[in-house]
Amino acid sequence: MPPSRMPRPRRYLVCEPRYFDVKYAINPWMSENTEVDLDLARSQWTTLTDTYRALGHTVESVEPHAELPDMVFAANSALVLDGLVFGSRFHAPERRPEEEEYAAWFKVAGFDVHRPGAVVEGEGDLVPVGGYVLAGTGFRTTVEAHREVQEFFGVPVIGLQLVDPYFYHLDTALFVLEDGHDGRAANIAYYPEAFSPGSLAVLRRLFPDALVATREDAMAFGLNSVSDGRNVLVAPQAHALVEQLAEHGYEPVPVDMSEFHKAGGGIKCCTQEIRA
Numbered sequence: 001m002p003p004s005r006m007p008r009p010r011r012y013l014v015c016e017p018r019y020f021d022v023k024y025a026i027n028p029w030m031s032e033n034t035e036v037d038l039d040l041a042r043s044q045w046t047t048l049t050d051t052y053r054a055l056g057h058t059v060e061s062v063e064p065h066a067e068l069p070d071m072v073f074a075a076n077s078a079l080v081l082d083g084l085v086f087g088s089r090f091h092a093p094e095r096r097p098e099e100e101e102y103a104a105w106f107k108v109a110g111f112d113v114h115r116p117g118a119v120v121e122g123e124g125d126l127v128p129v130g131g132y133v134l135a136g137t138g139f140r141t142t143v144e145a146h147r148e149v150q151e152f153f154g155v156p157v158i159g160l161q162l163v164d165p166y167f168y169h170l171d172t173a174l175f176v177l178e179d180g181h182d183g184r185a186a187n188i189a190y191y192p193e194a195f196s197p198g199s200l201a202v203l204r205r206l207f208p209d210a211l212v213a214t215r216e217d218a219m220a221f222g223l224n225s226v227s228d229g230r231n232v233l234v235a236p237q238a239h240a241l242v243e244q245l246a247e248h249g250y251e252p253v254p255v256d257m258s259e260f261h262k263a264g265g266g267i268k269c270c271t272q273e274i275r276a
């Protein structure tokens, strides 16, 4: 029998996909002139946020901006740990104006926002788990930003080299199952081939009991999942991973975000956690 898993209530920041679109191509999932079914996107997103609330989580939202079609991907806006907000500096000029929109939301919500000097895309590449921050680099977030994150939070940053352009953000290749917050064993799930050999060895060393996903799971955005320690909101297309989660005592909660896959995003990309 798998051990029973305990959920912990979370605080999430999201951005309604009122103006979601694929207007430019800044990752291999995107192509210009892609048709987006906005009604479908809105209903998928509403299911996601309704699901969070039904599970007892707090969901807050930032006002979307008509000129910012990727603003729905709230996870790129910051890393928030112990009430400290490390803001973002986007790689693509198209997304730069989002920095100000999100910083303004955090300020109104009562947080000071650290504005970084180097390119860094929030929880897209910065994943806190087990007393570390796992930090992706290779496509977006820079190693210089990793140093800045470590200085800012005083938490050890573990750099991980991403090597496959389809998995351009760390949160497309890895997610946290259990963050280890209250002394429980931290654990993750990941797709090995997204990482350089050395980075993969680091993951194996730190998380010997991790769930290892297939390329099919990863291409279905299965690693772009959100766990509260028990319930795992996961793409239903990631069949093998959904099964593995159940075998390990987690509660898979399928949420289909297929319309957002056209922009290279899924469940986690739409979800910024506020750890206050």
Ligand code: ARG
Residues within 6 Å of the ligand: 026, 027, 030, 070, 073, 075, 076, 095, 123, 124, 169, 171, 172, 263, 264, 265, 266, 268, 269, 270
């Ligand atoms: N189109 C967006 C980009 O390329 C998608 C961002 C997905 N977000 C994430 N956390 N992986 O920047």
